[in-house]
Amino acid sequence: MRGLFSVAAIFILFARCGEEKINLTYKDQLAKDVSLIDEYLASSNVTAEADTSGLRYSIVTKGSDFKPQLVDSIQVNYSLFLLNGDSIFTKGQNTFLLDKLIRAWRIALPLVGENAKLKLFVPSGLAYGNYRTGPIPANSNLIFDIELKKVIRDYATQLTRDLVTIDAFLLSKNIVARKDAANLRYVITSAGGSTALAPLLTDSVVLTYTAKSLPTEAVVEPEVSKGLKLNARSTLPAWKIVLPLFREGTKATVYVPSGLGYGAYGNSSVAPYVNLIYEVEVKKVIRK
Template sequence: MKNYTVALLALALLAGSCGQNDQTPCDATAVTTRAPQAETTALKQFLDSKGINATADERGFYYVVKSPGSGAKPTVCSNVTVNYVGKLTNGTTFDSGSGVSFGLNQLILGWQEGIPLVAPGGSITLYLPPSLAYGAQDQPGIPGNSILVFDIDLVRIN
């Protein structure tokens, strides 16, 4: 299995809604981007076809909290360390990482919205529609307009 962590991070930097550098401070305001209804419907159909009982978020993604963790939850401005596996809906793994640190504001919208649902030590599965992931653009190992599934363990807030 190839590891596309560098590509994921580079692409995530482009997808982030706010920059993290000396000139653009992070805005801790919650992300409010919503997926189009057609994407939400397709995602719900996928979950139903697989018998997955996930919680719907008003922004258009679904999630399953496997373990809530404990302590304070991260914000979009937090830097976090995670273990994760990213898969396509056919089960193909396109990326994974262990002990990887990111600024949440540098990542795809679905991670910015989903990871703050758990605290350190927590574990979550995110089911993301294309507009909250990589959209219509093909990425290494990810066809455009793909629904993505991420299993994420939040190791810590750095």
């Protein structure tokens, strides 16, 4: 899979590689390409939308309202064909940064949402241009069949949105919270003893907590009692940041942006991009 990903990335990301070069002005080549694509569509009885760039596209399934922006990453399945029908390859479950892809993808993908299916009819200048790229000849018009499986929001963009939501929630509830440098908000409702241990990242912590979604306050994880190794890869970033601030016996409420929780993928009980409220008690710090 790693090798397949690398090959796919080369085709998608790098428009100017290889040695074969055929010189035509961009305008003349585009006019030629669009004419060929429109002839193909007419002869195939395919109805497609026309973008002013010359791109033709057909949205098979529009998908959800969660659409990618150029700063986001996208997870896709896709197939690539030459306009004459020759298959170049089919790739599954690849993840790309949208802003690094060929221009045709940058134009079309923001038009649809997660789980969309679309077909692109791409003039060569919106793909790999007048250079040969692997098995793709220079000045090739292309057809992409794309399934947009997932939009992975740019962390900074999503964090800004999350903090607006969290701060509006706190304001509506008249809650004054402390702010961590990593943008966690928290309120200590009962501090641990002054001589009690505060965990280090090398420690383990036994805690109980209840998790709720924010802003709905719907319970997504009823009261849980568990032990965590703070430096384990599976431990949420939020726990790694906030628990070293709490001594044994501390009770607190923590308001977690989605990127410090379950992020773009969620889990069995938490949907993607859900901000969380944790009502937590640190029961014990285990230091070896």
